[in-house]
Amino acid sequence: MEQIWTFITTLAKGVKQGVNQYITNDLENYVPFFIFAAVVLVGSQLWKLIQKFKNK
Numbered sequence: 001m002e003q004i005w006t007f008i009t010t011l012a013k014g015v016k017q018g019v020n021q022y023i024t025n026d027l028e029n030y031v032p033f034f035i036f037a038a039v040v041l042v043g044s045q046l047w048k049l050i051q052k053f054k055n056k
Helices: 002-025 027-054
Strands: none
Touching: 002 027
16 A cells, blocks of 8 residues: 555656646747637637527
């Protein structure tokens, strides 16, 4: 049981370190994609809302 717990805690530490490293080193390269995705999501929701009120 102790080996399983050690494995889980080591895995969690590795994932945390990987996420921190990704945020520190690589996230800024993907900011334009996040902005584009947000614009697309907001635009599609607005389009649905406009179509909903247009059909009433």
